[in-house]
Structures are given as structure tokens and as C-alpha cells.
Amino acid sequence: MKEFKVTPIRNGTVIDHISMGMALKVLKIIGVAEDVSSTVSVLMHVPSKKAGWKDIVKIEDRELDPKELDRIALISPNATINIIRDYNVAEKFVVEVPNIVKGVMKCSNPGCITNQNEPVEPEFVVESKKPITLRCVYCDRLTTDIAENIQ
Amino acid sequence: MMSTDFKGMDVVSIRDFSREQIEHVLRLAEKMVPIAKGEERSVMLEGRILGTVFYEPSTRTRLSFESAMSRLGGKCLGFGEPKVSSVAKGETLADTIRMIDSYCDAIVLRHTQEGAARLAGHFARKPVINAGDGAGQHPTQTMLDLFTIRKEKKKIEGNHVVIVGDLKYGRTVHSLSEALAMFGAELTFVAPPNLQIPKEHLKAIEAMGHKPKISSTLGEAIKDADVLYVTRIQKERFPDLAEYQKVAGTYRIDIPMLKDAKSDLIIMHPLPRVGEIAPEVDDTQYARYFEQAFNGVPVRMALLGLVLGGLK
Numbered sequence: 296m297k298e299f300k301v302t303p304i305r306n307g308t309v310i311d312h313i314s315m316g317m318a319l320k321v322l323k324i325i326g327v328a329e330d331v332s333s334t335v336s337v338l339m340h341v342p343s344k345k346a347g348w349k350d351i352v353k354i355e356d357r358e359l360d361p362k363e364l365d366r367i368a369l370i371s372p373n374a375t376i377n378i379i380r381d382y383n384v385a386e387k388f389v390v391e392v393p394n395i396v397k398g399v400m401k402c403s404n405p406g407c408i409t410n411q412n413e414p415v416e417p418e419f420v421v422e423s424k425k426p427i428t429l430r431c432v433y434c435d436r437l438t439t440d441i442a443e444n445i446q
Numbered sequence: 447m448m449s450t451d452f453k454g455m456d457v458v459s460i461r462d463f464s465r466e467q468i469e470h471v472l473r474l475a476e477k478m479v480p481i482a483k484g485e486e487r488s489v490m491l492e493g494r495i496l497g498t499v500f501y502e503p504s505t506r507t508r509l510s511f512e513s514a515m516s517r518l519g520g521k522c523l524g525f526g527e528p529k530v531s532s533v534a535k536g537e538t539l540a541d542t543i544r545m546i547d548s549y550c551d552a553i554v555l556r557h558t559q560e561g562a563a564r565l566a567g568h569f570a571r572k573p574v575i576n577a578g579d580g581a582g583q584h585p586t587q588t589m590l591d592l593f594t595i596r597k598e599k600k601k602i603e604g605n606h607v608v609i610v611g612d613l614k615y616g617r618t619v620h621s622l623s624e625a626l627a628m629f630g631a632e633l634t635f636v637a638p639p640n641l642q643i644p645k646e647h648l649k650a651i652e653a654m655g656h657k658p659k660i661s662s663t664l665g666e667a668i669k670d671a672d673v674l675y676v677t678r679i680q681k682e683r684f685p686d687l688a689e690y691q692k693v694a695g696t697y698r699i700d701i702p703m704l705k706d707a708k709s710d711l712i713i714m715h716p717l718p719r720v721g722e723i724a725p726e727v728d729d730t731q732y733a734r735y736f737e738q739a740f741n742g743v744p745v746r747m748a749l750l751g752l753v754l755g756g757l758k
Contacts, residue, residue, distance in 0.1 A: 406580045408559040413538050415565060433561025434582055435459065437646055 301336045307355040309377040310367065315340060317371045318350035320445050324366050324399055327354060346373065361388065366399050368392040369427060369441045392424045400429075400444040404436040417446075452752035456567040457575040460585040460621040465628050471748050472593050474757055478744035481517050490756040491520035497550035498524035499542070500577070501533065501557045506717060507577045507587070510742035511554050514750055517743070523550060543569045552754055555579075573753040581617050587716055588621045590745040592629065594738045595673055598712050603630035608667045610636040610697055611677030611722065613643040618716045619677055620647050623658075627651040633658035634667045638693050641683065664697055669706045674699070674732075676715045676722050700724035704732060714738050 313321055318337045327335060333356040343349035358378050367374050368390035378386040398416040402409050409417040409431070419429035422437065429438045438444060450470045460468075480486040496515040500508055504526070512522045524546070533542060539562060546553055547570040555566050556577040563576030563583070578584040595602050607626055613619050613635050623633060624647065633651065635643045635658055642660060651658055661667055668674060676699060684690035698721060699713065715723060715735040727733055751757030 402561075404560060406558075406560045408539065408557070408561040408565045408579075411539075411559055413565060414540050415568070431561065433564045434559075434579075435461075436560070 301338055301351075301353065303382055304334075304336075304353050304355045304379055305382055307333070307353065307357055307379050308359045309379060310352045310354075310364070311349070311375045311377060312343065312345065312371075312373050313350040313352065313367070314371040314373070315346075315348040315350060317442065318352050320370050320442055321350070321352055321367055321374070324370065324445055325359060325363055327357075333357065365391050365393045366396070369396065369399065369429075370445065372425075372427070392421055392427060394421050395419070396421065396429060399446065400438075400441060401446050402431045402434060402436060403438040403440065403444050404431065404434050407431060407434040407436060409433050450758070452749075453755040454573055455753055456563070456573055457585055457749060457753065458563045458567055459576070459583045460588045460625050463585075468589065468592065468625065468629075471589055471745065471752065472596055474748035474751065475589075475593050475741075475744040476597075478747040478751075482514070482740070482743040482747060484517070488517065489519040490751055491515065491518040491754055494520040494552075494754055494756075495550040496520055496522045496524075496750065497546040497553040498522050498526070499546060499553060499555045500524070500526045501528045501555075501562075502578070503527075504556055504577065506739050506742060507556065507584075508554075510739075511575075511577065511746050511750075513743050514746040518747055518750065518756065520551075520750075520754075524554075539565060540569045543574075546570075547572050552750065575749065575753065578617060581615055583621050584617050585621060586742070586746055586749060587618050588625050589749070590738065590742045591618070591622050591675070591714065591716070592625060593745050594714060594734060594741050595626075595631075595712075597741070598734060598737075599672060602626065604632070605672040606632040606634065606670055607673040607675060608634045608636060608664075608671040609675045609677070610664055610667075612641045612679045612683065613637040613677070614641045615680065615683060616677045619643070619675075622675070623647060624650055624654075627654045627656045627658075631673075632656075634661060634671070635659070636661045636664050636667050636697070638662055638696075641679065641693075664703070668703065668711075670708070671711055672708065674707075674711060674713045676713065676719070678718070678720055678722055694721065698722060698724065699727055701726055701730070704730070707732065 336353040338351040374390045377384045396419040418432040422428045422430045481488045543566045552573045554575045554577050560580040560582035562579040567574040712734045713732045
């Protein structure tokens with residue numbers, strides 16, 4: 296019999312195929328850490344048929360907005376989202392890199408005005424989706440190291 | 447947007463402009479020259495106020511904007527030293543801009559942080575002109591550089607422009623080299639390896655179908671240069687003062703350095719210079735840096751006329 300380290304959830308969202316080591320950043324990027332009222336399970340370094348190793352996040356009793364979830368693609372482009380209703384997968388989709396990224400990460404340029412105490416959210420245009428390259432709308436600096444700059 | 451409709455537009459980055467739009471500015475700037483020299487009078491911007499907001503010291507940029515506005519009959523207000531304003535009390539740029547926005551018809555901003563002009567543009571209802579943001583953009587400098595080359599060489603396309611100095615941090619170099627590539631000039635970048643042109647700018651130039659030459663020695667490059675664009679090598683970029691002196695000495699332009707130069711070579715420099723060009727070069731047929739500094743006035747007149755709706 297297969298042993299489950301974490302049991303299936305009844306209702307909620309399962310984010311699967313997260314790039315190894317990115318699970319905690321995923322929670323940060325979708326803003327789950329601050330306002331949880333139900334169980335959140337984080338599995339890190341799980342064997343994966345596709346990629347060798349992966350991370351998984353399960354959030355019970357919450358269906359996350361697909362638009363919010365697309366942000367995950369920035370640090371984990373192969374992640375899949377499963378919306379679970381009554382133990383069944385009701386919806387399943389792959390995250391897509393958005394064209395504009397706002398308020399998720401800071402600009403990698405320490406000299407950028409958005410890193411000062413100004414009342415603006417950092418904003419980026421996605422210049423390339425493979426590899427993911429973001430250009431700051433304010434200072435034009437290109438950033439490829441997304442995970443490092445997640446706020 | 448109509449290609450030459452500039453009224454109310456922010457001037458933040460040279461990348462926001464098409465070649466056609468830049469050519470339009472340069473043509474209008476040509477018409478502004480007699481007014482810039484004081485030979486003709488204009489009341490085009492009478493009753494209009496330009497806010498000049500300078501968080502960093504500037505001589506040429508600020509004075510040439512003020513001259514341009516005054517020559518067109520307008521007035522200026524602002525500060526050239528943040529210590530005398532509420533900035534010293536910790537006011538955000540966003541608040542400072544919103545306040546100045548209500549006192550004037552257009553804002554010229556120089557700031558220490560990159561992206562400051564774009565931010566100001568978001569908070570101001572009036573047009574914002576970027577006069578340099580940190581190591582970022584300085585689009586009016588690029589336009590006056592293009593104006594100078596076009597005026598002296600009749601066209602920009604096909605000229606071999608050698609750019610020498612601090613190509614890594616020099617803010618004028620990045621936007622100028624991309625604009626020159628857009629206009630079809632040939633480019634050579636001469637700098638010590640640690641101050642060479644950043645890869646992302648090189649990529650942008652190559653994406654326009656150009657293959658610029660990269661070199662660390664100036665001698666050979668000067669021989670077939672049509673334009674030699676010299677920039678300052680900043681002492682603070684070198685951890686070792688001796689290393690700085692060695693590098694700065696290698697790129698110093700003097701009369702012997704120019705012995706194999708083309709007779710119609712022009713030498714440009716955004717100024718201030720700190721020994722990159724020997725004073726004896728000033729009196730040769732090559733020197734154009736003081737004309738270049740003057741050209742800031744007609745080019746800024748054209749831009750002010752356009753964004754304030756006095757010119758079309």
C-alpha cells in the first residue's frame with residue numbers, strides 16, 4: 296500500500312510540480328503566509344517522474360484566483376494548479392507567465408527609484424518568457440533572477 | 447498618438463521616440479538657432495512657467511533649459527540644490543512633483559535615482575522632461591548630440607562614431623549609442639575592459655542589425671573616425687588611484703594623438719571634462735564640444751515648444 300506523507304485534501308488548491316526549493320517563495324508570491332485560516336501543507340524535495348525532484352503546496356478550503364496563480368510561473372514555470380472539490384480534481388491548469396508583473400518583486404537595481412520610500416509598486420514588463428526576463432518600467436534594468444527579488 | 451504630436455508628452459527615455467520623431471525635433475531645433483543666439487526674438491511661450499527641479503548639480507543642462515525657456519518668452523522656477531527645499535525634510539519625490547506640478551506648465555527633473563523621471567511622469571499632470579536620472583537616461587543630451595553630428599556632418603547615417611571613456615557607467619553613452627545605431631551610424635567602443643559598454647546595450651544595438659567594434663586602444667580607432675565622442679573616466683570607479691591615472695592617461699586626447707586623424711574629424715564631449723581632452727585641442731579644427739554645449743539650447747527650445755504646444 297502506498298504511504299501518503301500528506302493526506303489528500305477535501306477542498307482547496309494543490310500547486311504541484313513546483314521547481315525544487317521554491318515552495319516557500321510560492322507561498323510568499325501568492326500572499327498565503329499572512330492570512331491563513333486553514334491548513335497549508337508544504338512538501339519539499341518530493342520525487343517527481345517529470346523533473347527528478349519537485350515541491351508541492353496544498354492549501355485547504357481556499358480556491359485561489361488563477362490570475363494570482365500566474366505569478367507562480369515567474370519562479371516555477373512548470374507548476375500545475377489543481378482545484379479540489381470534495382476530494383476530486385475539479386479544475387486543472389498550467390500556470391502562464393503574465394505580460395506585466397506588478398507588486399510581486401522589487402527591482403534588482405539598488406539605484407532604482409522604486410527601492411526608495413516612494414508611494415509606488417514596482418512594475419515590470421516581461422521581455423522574454425524563456426528564460427524569464429523582466430524589465431523595470433521605471434529604470435529599464437533587466438532582471439532574470441526573479442526568486443532573489445521576490446518581496 | 448500622431449507621430450509628431452508631442453503636446454503634453456513626457457520626455458523620459460530616448461527609447462520612447464521613433465527615428466521620425468527625433469528627426470522632427472532636430473529639424474525644429476535648426477529653426478530655433480537664430481532665437482537661441484539672440485538674433486531673433488520669440489514670444490512663443492510667453493506666460494508659461496517651467497519648473498526646474500535639480501536634485502544633482504548641473505551647469506549646462508539647467509542653464510540651457512533656463513536659457514531656452516527665457517528665449518521663448520517663458521519663465522522658470524525651481525531649485526538647483528535639494529538642501530534648500532522640503533526634500534531636505536524627507537519629502538518624497540512623488541509629493542514634491544505633485545506640488546511643483548500645480549505651480550508650472552512643464553517640469554524638468556534631474557535626480558540621483560534611476561527611474562525618477564518615469565515616476566515623476568506618473569504623478570504629474572504636466573509634461574515631465576528627464577534631465578538625467580542617476581546612471582539612467584538623459585534623452586535631451588542624446589538629442590543635442592545627434593543634432594551636433596547632423597549639423598556638422600550633414601547626416602548621421604554612415605558616419606563612423608568612436609565613443610571612448612567610461613562606457614559602463616556613463617549615462618550619456620547608453621542612450622546615445624542606441625540612438626546612433628537607430629540612425630545607421632557605425633560604432634566603435636573604446637574603453638578599458640572593466641568600463642566597456644554593458645552587454646544589454648550591446649545586444650540592443652546588435653538587434654538593430656549592427657556589429658559595433660570593441661577595443662581597449664584608441665590609436666587605431668581614431669584613424670578612420672568621423673566623430674570622436676569622448677567621455678569622462680571617473681576616479682571613483684577605480685579602487686586604486688594609480689590604476690586610474692594609468693587608464694585616464696591612455697585615453698587622453700592631445701595633438702600627437704590626432705596626427706593620423708581624418709581632416710574632417712569632429713571631437714565631441716558632453717562636458718565637464720577633467721583632463722580627457724588637452725586644452726590645446728580646443729583651438730584645432732576638430733573641436734566641437736563648446737558648439738555642442740550651445741546646441742543644447744535650440745534642441746531644448748524645440749522640445750519645450752513641442753510639449754507645451756507652441757510648436758507642432
